[in-house]
Amino acid sequence: MKILMYHLIEDLPSPMAVPPDRFREQMELLAGGPYTAVTEDDLHTMLTQGRPLPPNAVLLTFDDGYANTVTTALPVLEQLGLPALMAVCGGYLTDQRPRHVPHPAQETADPDQVQQWTASGRDVAAHSYTHRRLTALSERALAWQTAGDHEALADLLGRPPRTFAYPYGAYDPRVQRAVAGLYPLALATDDHHQPDLRHPYALSRIQVDPGWSLHAFRTALDSPADPAAAQRAARAADALTTTRATP
Numbered sequence: 261m262k263i264l265m266y267h268l269i270e271d272l273p274s275p276m277a278v279p280p281d282r283f284r285e286q287m288e289l290l291a292g293g294p295y296t297a298v299t300e301d302d303l304h305t306m307l308t309q310g311r312p313l314p315p316n317a318v319l320l321t322f323d324d325g326y327a328n329t330v331t332t333a334l335p336v337l338e339q340l341g342l343p344a345l346m347a348v349c350g351g352y353l354t355d356q357r358p359r360h361v362p363h364p365a366q367e368t369a370d371p372d373q374v375q376q377w378t379a380s381g382r383d384v385a386a387h388s389y390t391h392r393r394l395t396a397l398s399e400r401a402l403a404w405q406t407a408g409d410h411e412a413l414a415d416l417l418g419r420p421p422r423t424f425a426y427p428y429g430a431y432d433p434r435v436q437r438a439v440a441g442l443y444p445l446a447l448a449t450d451d452h453h454q455p456d457l458r459h460p461y462a463l464s465r466i467q468v469d470p471g472w473s474l475h476a477f478r479t480a481l482d483s484p485a486d487p488a489a490a491q492r493a494a495r496a497a498d499a500l501t502t503t504r505a506t507p
């Protein structure tokens with residue numbers, strides 16, 4: 261299976277922002293191709309009960325809980341019937357909401373927007389209380405960032421979140437233990453680890469590069485399961501196309 265990671269869906273010169281028209285093309289490919297977009301529940305059931313995922317399974321994830329995920333990505337996902345998981349910082353739904361953001365598109369979703377996302381049948385994961393690098397924290401602060409987020413999101417959603425996404429992809433055995441006490445699954449962001457479904461506390465994801473052509477996107481989806489290999493294959497596919505196009 262592949263787990264794709266998005267942040268903003270926006271025309272911004274940022275490695276975290278995939279342009280909306282490109283995003284739509286990618287989602288249309290996903291919906292029309294030999295892929296099956298799966299839910300958090302599918303992944304959870306596979307890991308806990310061994311129920312296999314469909315072939316070419318893809319889980320879509322959106323980090324940081326941007327308002328943009330609800331206003332821009334959600335209509336496309338709804339139109340194409342694609343499930344997805346949004347990783348939200350519980351503190352951002354309270355008085356800890358960031359007051360200043362570098363760009364209006366980086367505004368985080370308010371509780372109503374998170375409710376709109378869940379009302380559409382899509383899932384919410386935890387992403388720490390206030391997006392801290394967990395490996396650098398004291399025990400007390402780590403507990404707050406993991407348990408505090410769990411509590412805030414359980415209050416808002418009416419049920420506890422089941423997946424945790426490490427901010428900045430930063431984790432170590434101590435962080436994994438803290439997360440494992442509260443969440444059945446955890447998502448990493450790194451390209452350096454083989455995704456190993458026997459170890460559900462570091463499920464690696466493929467970050468979708470804003471510069472990828474649709475061909476590169478498909479190459480990433482079709483490459484061997486290692487996200488690093490998928491990234492390399494996608495980049496190489498575009499480099500090859502560029503070389504061929506040059507007389």
Ligand SMILES: [Zn+2]
Nearest residue numbers: 323324427428
């Ligand atoms: Zn993040």
